[in-house]
Amino acid sequence: MEKYKILIIEDDPIIQTELQVLLNGNGYEASAVTDFTSVMQAVKNTHPYLILLDIKLPQESGYSICSQIRSFSNVPIIFVTSCNTDMDELNSILLGGDAFITKPYNTAILLAKISSLMKRAYPIEQIERLNWQGAILHLESSTIEYDGNQAELTKNELKILYYLFKHAGKICSRNDIVDYLWDNQLYVDDNALSVNINRIREKLAGIGLTNFIKTKHRQGYTI
Incomplete structure:
Protein backbone atom coordinates (compact mmCIF):
# COMPACT_ATOMS: atom_id res chain seq x y z
CA MET A 1 0.00 0.00 0.00
CA PRO A 123 -9.70 13.41 -1.55
CA ILE A 124 -10.46 9.71 -1.27
CA GLU A 125 -12.35 9.84 -4.56
CA GLN A 126 -9.10 10.56 -6.38
CA ILE A 127 -7.33 7.52 -4.99
CA GLU A 128 -8.35 4.86 -7.48
CA ARG A 129 -7.14 1.77 -5.63
CA LEU A 130 -5.25 0.36 -2.67
CA ASN A 131 -3.06 -2.75 -2.74
CA TRP A 132 -2.17 -5.23 -0.02
CA GLN A 133 -0.74 -8.74 -0.43
CA GLY A 134 -2.13 -9.14 -3.93
CA ALA A 135 -5.59 -7.82 -3.09
CA ILE A 136 -6.67 -4.63 -4.88
CA LEU A 137 -9.40 -2.42 -3.43
CA HIS A 138 -11.03 -0.33 -6.19
CA LEU A 139 -12.68 2.66 -4.54
CA GLU A 140 -14.46 4.13 -7.54
CA SER A 141 -16.14 0.86 -8.55
CA SER A 142 -16.58 -0.37 -4.95
CA THR A 143 -15.01 -3.74 -5.73
CA ILE A 144 -12.16 -5.89 -4.45
CA GLU A 145 -9.99 -7.89 -6.82
CA TYR A 146 -7.69 -10.85 -6.31
CA ASP A 147 -5.99 -13.05 -8.89
CA GLY A 148 -8.23 -11.73 -11.67
CA ASN A 149 -11.46 -12.30 -9.73
CA GLN A 150 -13.67 -9.49 -8.41
CA ALA A 151 -16.38 -9.09 -5.78
CA GLU A 152 -18.78 -6.16 -5.41
CA LEU A 153 -18.96 -4.38 -2.05
CA THR A 154 -21.67 -2.42 -0.26
CA LYS A 155 -20.87 1.07 1.01
CA ASN A 156 -20.28 -0.24 4.54
CA GLU A 157 -18.12 -3.12 3.31
CA LEU A 158 -16.04 -0.76 1.18
CA LYS A 159 -15.47 1.64 4.08
CA ILE A 160 -14.49 -1.17 6.45
CA LEU A 161 -12.00 -2.58 3.96
CA TYR A 162 -10.70 0.92 3.21
CA TYR A 163 -9.97 1.44 6.91
CA LEU A 164 -8.25 -1.95 7.19
CA PHE A 165 -6.18 -1.30 4.04
CA LYS A 166 -5.10 2.12 5.34
CA HIS A 167 -3.93 0.42 8.55
CA ALA A 168 -2.60 -2.73 6.89
CA GLY A 169 -0.29 -4.75 9.14
CA LYS A 170 -1.72 -3.14 12.27
CA ILE A 171 -4.48 -4.29 14.62
CA CYS A 172 -7.62 -2.16 14.26
CA SER A 173 -9.88 -2.22 17.29
CA ARG A 174 -13.60 -2.71 16.80
CA ASN A 175 -14.29 0.63 18.50
CA ASP A 176 -11.94 2.48 16.14
CA ILE A 177 -13.65 0.96 13.10
CA VAL A 178 -17.13 1.79 14.40
CA ASP A 179 -16.03 5.37 15.24
CA TYR A 180 -14.57 5.76 11.74
CA LEU A 181 -17.82 4.59 10.14
CA TRP A 182 -19.89 6.95 12.31
CA ASP A 183 -17.59 9.84 11.36
CA ASN A 184 -18.38 9.04 7.72
CA GLN A 185 -22.16 9.03 8.33
CA LEU A 186 -22.39 5.23 8.19
CA TYR A 187 -24.32 4.14 11.27
CA VAL A 188 -22.92 0.78 12.30
CA ASP A 189 -22.93 -0.60 15.83
CA ASP A 190 -20.79 -3.40 17.22
CA ASN A 191 -23.19 -6.18 16.18
CA ALA A 192 -23.60 -4.78 12.68
CA LEU A 193 -19.81 -4.64 12.35
CA SER A 194 -19.60 -8.40 13.02
CA VAL A 195 -22.25 -9.04 10.37
CA ASN A 196 -20.41 -6.88 7.84
CA ILE A 197 -17.05 -8.53 8.58
CA ASN A 198 -18.59 -11.98 8.05
CA ARG A 199 -20.13 -10.90 4.75
CA ILE A 200 -16.82 -9.43 3.61
CA ARG A 201 -15.04 -12.68 4.49
CA GLU A 202 -17.57 -14.65 2.45
CA LYS A 203 -17.00 -12.38 -0.55
CA LEU A 204 -13.22 -12.59 -0.15
CA ALA A 205 -13.38 -16.39 0.03
CA GLY A 206 -15.42 -16.34 -3.18
CA ILE A 207 -12.52 -14.73 -5.06
CA GLY A 208 -9.86 -16.93 -3.48
CA LEU A 209 -8.88 -14.79 -0.50
CA THR A 210 -9.12 -16.89 2.65
CA ASN A 211 -7.99 -15.74 6.09
CA PHE A 212 -7.31 -12.25 4.69
CA ILE A 213 -9.03 -10.52 7.62
CA LYS A 214 -7.70 -11.97 10.85
CA THR A 215 -9.41 -11.66 14.22
CA LYS A 216 -7.15 -10.80 17.13
CA HIS A 217 -8.86 -11.98 20.32
CA ARG A 218 -10.10 -9.03 22.40
CA GLN A 219 -8.08 -6.64 20.21
CA GLY A 220 -9.79 -6.31 16.86
CA TYR A 221 -9.01 -7.09 13.22
CA THR A 222 -5.95 -6.97 11.01
CA ILE A 223 -5.03 -7.69 7.42
Whole structure:
Protein backbone atom coordinates (compact mmCIF):
# COMPACT_ATOMS: atom_id res chain seq x y z
CA MET A 1 0.00 0.00 0.00
CA GLU A 2 1.39 3.34 -1.06
CA LYS A 3 2.09 5.89 1.66
CA TYR A 4 1.95 9.64 1.15
CA LYS A 5 5.48 10.85 0.43
CA ILE A 6 6.60 14.03 2.17
CA LEU A 7 9.83 15.81 1.20
CA ILE A 8 11.66 17.80 3.88
CA ILE A 9 13.74 20.74 2.65
CA GLU A 10 15.55 21.70 5.86
CA ASP A 11 19.31 22.06 6.39
CA ASP A 12 19.43 21.61 10.19
CA PRO A 13 20.27 17.88 10.59
CA ILE A 14 18.65 17.66 14.03
CA ILE A 15 15.33 19.14 12.86
CA GLN A 16 15.57 17.14 9.64
CA THR A 17 15.87 13.87 11.58
CA GLU A 18 13.20 14.93 14.08
CA LEU A 19 10.72 15.60 11.27
CA GLN A 20 11.49 12.31 9.53
CA VAL A 21 10.93 10.32 12.73
CA LEU A 22 7.68 12.20 13.42
CA LEU A 23 6.30 11.72 9.92
CA ASN A 24 7.37 8.10 9.48
CA GLY A 25 5.82 7.32 12.85
CA ASN A 26 2.51 8.79 11.72
CA GLY A 27 2.03 6.80 8.54
CA TYR A 28 3.87 8.96 6.03
CA GLU A 29 6.96 8.20 3.98
CA ALA A 30 9.40 11.02 4.72
CA SER A 31 12.66 11.83 2.95
CA ALA A 32 14.94 14.85 3.16
CA VAL A 33 17.04 16.88 0.75
CA THR A 34 20.74 16.42 1.46
CA ASP A 35 22.26 18.17 -1.57
CA PHE A 36 21.10 21.78 -1.61
CA THR A 37 22.68 22.44 -5.01
CA SER A 38 20.01 20.29 -6.69
CA VAL A 39 16.80 20.83 -4.72
CA MET A 40 14.59 20.98 -7.82
CA GLN A 41 15.95 17.67 -9.03
CA ALA A 42 15.15 16.11 -5.65
CA VAL A 43 11.58 17.43 -5.86
CA LYS A 44 11.10 16.04 -9.37
CA ASN A 45 12.67 12.68 -8.52
CA THR A 46 10.69 12.21 -5.30
CA HIS A 47 7.24 13.22 -6.60
CA PRO A 48 6.16 14.20 -3.06
CA TYR A 49 2.55 14.60 -2.01
CA LEU A 50 3.59 17.47 0.29
CA ILE A 51 6.72 19.52 1.01
CA LEU A 52 7.98 20.98 4.30
CA LEU A 53 10.17 23.95 3.42
CA ASP A 54 12.47 26.16 5.47
CA ILE A 55 13.18 29.74 4.40
CA LYS A 56 16.85 30.07 5.36
CA LEU A 57 18.77 27.49 3.33
CA PRO A 58 22.43 27.20 2.22
CA GLN A 59 22.21 27.87 -1.52
CA GLU A 60 18.99 29.78 -2.13
CA SER A 61 16.06 30.86 -0.01
CA GLY A 62 12.93 28.85 0.56
CA TYR A 63 11.03 31.66 -1.15
CA SER A 64 13.00 31.11 -4.34
CA ILE A 65 12.55 27.34 -4.11
CA CYS A 66 8.81 27.71 -3.56
CA SER A 67 8.52 29.97 -6.59
CA GLN A 68 10.42 27.48 -8.76
CA ILE A 69 8.29 24.56 -7.59
CA ARG A 70 5.14 26.50 -8.40
CA SER A 71 6.32 26.84 -12.01
CA PHE A 72 5.66 23.13 -12.56
CA SER A 73 3.73 21.74 -9.57
CA ASN A 74 0.78 22.47 -7.27
CA VAL A 75 2.08 20.16 -4.53
CA PRO A 76 1.06 21.46 -1.06
CA ILE A 77 3.92 23.38 0.59
CA ILE A 78 4.16 24.15 4.30
CA PHE A 79 6.80 26.65 5.37
CA VAL A 80 8.37 25.51 8.66
CA THR A 81 10.74 28.27 9.68
CA SER A 82 12.25 30.39 12.43
CA CYS A 83 11.39 33.50 10.38
CA ASN A 84 8.33 34.73 12.22
CA THR A 85 7.35 38.22 11.03
CA ASP A 86 4.08 39.07 9.30
CA MET A 87 6.06 39.91 6.17
CA ASP A 88 7.66 36.44 6.17
CA GLU A 89 4.23 34.83 6.33
CA LEU A 90 2.82 37.18 3.68
CA ASN A 91 5.71 36.43 1.30
CA SER A 92 5.25 32.71 1.78
CA ILE A 93 1.56 33.00 0.83
CA LEU A 94 2.20 35.29 -2.15
CA LEU A 95 4.79 32.88 -3.54
CA GLY A 96 2.46 29.90 -3.35
CA GLY A 97 2.88 28.44 0.13
CA ASP A 98 -0.18 26.72 1.60
CA ALA A 99 0.62 27.06 5.31
CA PHE A 100 3.15 28.78 7.57
CA ILE A 101 4.40 27.33 10.87
CA THR A 102 7.10 28.90 13.02
CA LYS A 103 9.81 27.08 14.96
CA PRO A 104 9.78 25.73 17.57
CA TYR A 105 6.71 24.06 16.12
CA ASN A 106 4.00 22.16 17.94
CA THR A 107 4.04 18.61 16.50
CA ALA A 108 0.28 18.14 16.92
CA ILE A 109 -0.45 21.37 15.01
CA LEU A 110 2.03 20.43 12.27
CA LEU A 111 0.46 16.98 11.84
CA ALA A 112 -3.02 18.55 11.79
CA LYS A 113 -1.96 21.01 9.08
CA ILE A 114 -0.46 18.19 7.02
CA SER A 115 -3.58 16.06 7.38
CA SER A 116 -5.85 18.97 6.46
CA LEU A 117 -3.85 19.83 3.34
CA MET A 118 -3.66 16.17 2.29
CA LYS A 119 -7.44 15.76 2.54
CA ARG A 120 -8.01 18.94 0.55
CA ALA A 121 -5.46 18.08 -2.15
CA TYR A 122 -6.09 14.34 -2.38
CA PRO A 123 -9.70 13.41 -1.55
CA ILE A 124 -10.46 9.71 -1.27
CA GLU A 125 -12.35 9.84 -4.56
CA GLN A 126 -9.10 10.56 -6.38
CA ILE A 127 -7.33 7.52 -4.99
CA GLU A 128 -8.35 4.86 -7.48
CA ARG A 129 -7.14 1.77 -5.63
CA LEU A 130 -5.25 0.36 -2.67
CA ASN A 131 -3.06 -2.75 -2.74
CA TRP A 132 -2.17 -5.23 -0.02
CA GLN A 133 -0.74 -8.74 -0.43
CA GLY A 134 -2.13 -9.14 -3.93
CA ALA A 135 -5.59 -7.82 -3.09
CA ILE A 136 -6.67 -4.63 -4.88
CA LEU A 137 -9.40 -2.42 -3.43
CA HIS A 138 -11.03 -0.33 -6.19
CA LEU A 139 -12.68 2.66 -4.54
CA GLU A 140 -14.46 4.13 -7.54
CA SER A 141 -16.14 0.86 -8.55
CA SER A 142 -16.58 -0.37 -4.95
CA THR A 143 -15.01 -3.74 -5.73
CA ILE A 144 -12.16 -5.89 -4.45
CA GLU A 145 -9.99 -7.89 -6.82
CA TYR A 146 -7.69 -10.85 -6.31
CA ASP A 147 -5.99 -13.05 -8.89
CA GLY A 148 -8.23 -11.73 -11.67
CA ASN A 149 -11.46 -12.30 -9.73
CA GLN A 150 -13.67 -9.49 -8.41
CA ALA A 151 -16.38 -9.09 -5.78
CA GLU A 152 -18.78 -6.16 -5.41
CA LEU A 153 -18.96 -4.38 -2.05
CA THR A 154 -21.67 -2.42 -0.26
CA LYS A 155 -20.87 1.07 1.01
CA ASN A 156 -20.28 -0.24 4.54
CA GLU A 157 -18.12 -3.12 3.31
CA LEU A 158 -16.04 -0.76 1.18
CA LYS A 159 -15.47 1.64 4.08
CA ILE A 160 -14.49 -1.17 6.45
CA LEU A 161 -12.00 -2.58 3.96
CA TYR A 162 -10.70 0.92 3.21
CA TYR A 163 -9.97 1.44 6.91
CA LEU A 164 -8.25 -1.95 7.19
CA PHE A 165 -6.18 -1.30 4.04
CA LYS A 166 -5.10 2.12 5.34
CA HIS A 167 -3.93 0.42 8.55
CA ALA A 168 -2.60 -2.73 6.89
CA GLY A 169 -0.29 -4.75 9.14
CA LYS A 170 -1.72 -3.14 12.27
CA ILE A 171 -4.48 -4.29 14.62
CA CYS A 172 -7.62 -2.16 14.26
CA SER A 173 -9.88 -2.22 17.29
CA ARG A 174 -13.60 -2.71 16.80
CA ASN A 175 -14.29 0.63 18.50
CA ASP A 176 -11.94 2.48 16.14
CA ILE A 177 -13.65 0.96 13.10
CA VAL A 178 -17.13 1.79 14.40
CA ASP A 179 -16.03 5.37 15.24
CA TYR A 180 -14.57 5.76 11.74
CA LEU A 181 -17.82 4.59 10.14
CA TRP A 182 -19.89 6.95 12.31
CA ASP A 183 -17.59 9.84 11.36
CA ASN A 184 -18.38 9.04 7.72
CA GLN A 185 -22.16 9.03 8.33
CA LEU A 186 -22.39 5.23 8.19
CA TYR A 187 -24.32 4.14 11.27
CA VAL A 188 -22.92 0.78 12.30
CA ASP A 189 -22.93 -0.60 15.83
CA ASP A 190 -20.79 -3.40 17.22
CA ASN A 191 -23.19 -6.18 16.18
CA ALA A 192 -23.60 -4.78 12.68
CA LEU A 193 -19.81 -4.64 12.35
CA SER A 194 -19.60 -8.40 13.02
CA VAL A 195 -22.25 -9.04 10.37
CA ASN A 196 -20.41 -6.88 7.84
CA ILE A 197 -17.05 -8.53 8.58
CA ASN A 198 -18.59 -11.98 8.05
CA ARG A 199 -20.13 -10.90 4.75
CA ILE A 200 -16.82 -9.43 3.61
CA ARG A 201 -15.04 -12.68 4.49
CA GLU A 202 -17.57 -14.65 2.45
CA LYS A 203 -17.00 -12.38 -0.55
CA LEU A 204 -13.22 -12.59 -0.15
CA ALA A 205 -13.38 -16.39 0.03
CA GLY A 206 -15.42 -16.34 -3.18
CA ILE A 207 -12.52 -14.73 -5.06
CA GLY A 208 -9.86 -16.93 -3.48
CA LEU A 209 -8.88 -14.79 -0.50
CA THR A 210 -9.12 -16.89 2.65
CA ASN A 211 -7.99 -15.74 6.09
CA PHE A 212 -7.31 -12.25 4.69
CA ILE A 213 -9.03 -10.52 7.62
CA LYS A 214 -7.70 -11.97 10.85
CA THR A 215 -9.41 -11.66 14.22
CA LYS A 216 -7.15 -10.80 17.13
CA HIS A 217 -8.86 -11.98 20.32
CA ARG A 218 -10.10 -9.03 22.40
CA GLN A 219 -8.08 -6.64 20.21
CA GLY A 220 -9.79 -6.31 16.86
CA TYR A 221 -9.01 -7.09 13.22
CA THR A 222 -5.95 -6.97 11.01
CA ILE A 223 -5.03 -7.69 7.42
